[in-house]
Amino acid sequence: MEEPVKRCGGFSEDDLISRLPDALISQILLYLPTKEAVRTSVLSSRWESVWLLIPVLELKSSEFPSSNAFVGFMEKFVALAKVENSCLHKVKLSIRKDDESENNMSCVRRWVDFVATNKLKHLDVECVLVKRECLEVMPLSLYFSQKLVYLRLHCVSLVGFESVSIPCLKTMHLEKNVYANEKCLESLISSCPVLEDLSIVRKVDDNVDVLRVVSKTLTSVRVAFDFGKHKIELYGFDRLNSGVSIDAPRLKHLTFRKEPSASKVVTISGSLAKVEITGYFDIQLDDEVGLPVNQMACNFFTGILRVRDMKISHSALERITSYFQTQESAPRFCNLSYLEAQFFFSSAKILSTILESCPNLKSFVMNIDYSTLIAPISFASVPHCLLSSLEFVKIIRIYNGEPVNIEVPKYFLENAVILKKLVVHLSCTVRHRNSPIDLDDLLALPKRSSMCQIVPVVDR
Template identity: 25%
Template sequence: MALKSKSRYCAKDRIRELPVEVLRHILSFLPTKYAVRTSCLSSKWKNIWASVPILNFHHDYFSGDAGFSMFVERVLFMRDSSDIQRFSLCCRQIQDFSRVDGWIRTAIRRNVVELSISAIFDRLRIYELPKSLCICKSLMFLELLLNFTIKVPTSGCFPSLKYLCVMLFGMADKDSMNRLFSQCPVLEVLTIKTVSGIRHVVLDINISAPELKMLTIYLGRAGALHNLFVNAPKLENLNLCDSRLSNYIFENVKSLIKADIDLSDQFGIYDPGYVNRVTALLAGISHVKYLSAPSFEGCCLPAFDSLKHLELDLYDCNIFKSINELLKRSLNLEYLGANFNECIEEYLEHPWIQPNFVPNCLLSYLKTVSIRKFEGRQADMEVAKFLLKNSKVLNNITIATSDPQCAKKELYKEFCFLAISQLPIRVSPFASI
């Protein structure tokens, strides 16, 4: 018993004897409400919270708006003069935005590096952010998840901002948005998201960022077709999720390495303007090296001379013929991955159209093929056989079945006679891949 008490005392002693800098670092991982509560532990802990570099205020930790606002103001008033590394504010309701304005200004005066403001509640009101935010020299990370406008100057704007994440609402100020997206001289990462309430609002977004390296656009299930223009000469990574595929114009993005295109509404192919929009999108990103996308039926495909890695989502047996065009225009392709998703019923029996030529990439470059969600339909089999038979430098092929009843041995026999000597063929359930 005495030993147990002694060990407990030693454990407490170790924490108490930690340097103040370490204790301050530990508290920075807690919501500010709980960091403040540590002041009652001992005299040593009394004022440590007042110099924690990270402030995290979340409305859910409070029973009402008044208590939340009062707590934020007391913390900012009682802090010491040290800088604020990160200021994060999340609240469901703000009755008086002038108070939030004051909190943001305080963070700016304390040379804030990362600022995150989230107030998703009133879509009929636009809040004007303080002008001092635009010229804050210390700010490198900015996340704005609220209906806002900001008077962006024509020069000297966001001199250090490298990461920007913006949530667009139905009442978003378009001019303000475009000035913001085009006046960040060192911006490297940009994320733009919309919410469901913007369903019938058409956005015209102009992004011009000379140092931008990563762009993520999430338009979700927005009903409107938006217009987006992107000029980013150093763009390397593009992530695009758009339910209907809006109008995209990419200019000067020859540095693009990886693009991930997710079209959640696969029935967009029945939209009469869909083909033109896809054609414009692909033309703008044709220099990409790694591409993940659905197959694009009926579109005018550009030459993908730099493409090395291609991941395709196939939703329709009738679309299999688009593989021919993609392979034809991807002269240097080394890896092909294909997800054979569930076909639309009316196309289940649609035959595979045998190409009248073998694409150059199969003869000289294609080394790896990975087929997932394979169900063994006739069209599926013909596609796989064509790739296996005509890929002259292929050294690895994986076929993952989505049907647990699919006979693994039978599939293996089907392909084995076409294999190049000692070519490894792996046939397995999809879940194991």
């Protein structure tokens, strides 16, 4: 007959994990999702409140059977955490604000108010499918989080604060929020004395006409625009009175994604390492301080001329080349070594202008739209980068059906003196015998650089 297991202090002698100190157990529980860690509370009285010592809370309302179940769980957590004096360093919440959860208005505000202690370092709050009239207003305590290093807020309301003190914040992502006014947003950004990484996703009804970013410490800024489903909200956007003004002397990385504002002013003191402009881009009209079109464009493009790495959409490429063609002495991207650009329609002239403006280009990626019809390429002279620096070319999304498409890889092979690799993406119809571009013909194209490797990639 087996002897009964002896118990000591509420747990069996062979329960070695329960014998560990609370600090070590809480570190072990860190490797479990929050919901699973909470379930350990039913193991024994020893485990009843150990999970509250975990400094991380990560939850999604989608993991619960209903919004009310999620709200109920969070309310119980806050109540227990207050009793146990829980100390959270990281909080990440994703809340679906559907019709059911509208009965629990201001619950997110209460939770953020509770966790926004002096020890919180990482806060990520995402509200999904929330109506504008149901946006949660963030509590005043958030604006005085003394240890906060990372902040992400998605679909909330930032209003009602007069001052901000977040002295340790280095990363801030603000996505599809609503602000009291543009001064409110400007104050929030400028009141973070060590902020390095800023990302803002705007929307039409965010109460901000001109986005002003003033910071002596920022090294990365990303500005995007969300027009809602099917871009219906685009018709409510006033491009004439909108703008972006960035004054960040230490800026190294600048990104615009679908940013349609007509006015853009960027002030930096050094050289940008990377610029990324994707989607629709505009810089045509006077800005809010009355600069003429050419002067504003000149200031913007002069600010990015020393960039080393650039990814750019076709609409932005058109603005750049149009501006360059108005100048007596064409500007040069002398530091640019990597360029990824989108081309469509008849882009041969734009291709010529951009290559001539990048005398030291080493890597060039062409994203050619499916509707592109590029005529045989013939420039008055070979751009300098093809004669001295271009080593890598990738041509993506060349679709068969137009014989002239082979002129693109042919041009680079015939003129690039030190080209080392040419990668050409072709559609799967390249295998058909009647295809305008045959793999054998592509590989047999004459090469000015004897060390060039042609790499065809068949896209399925």
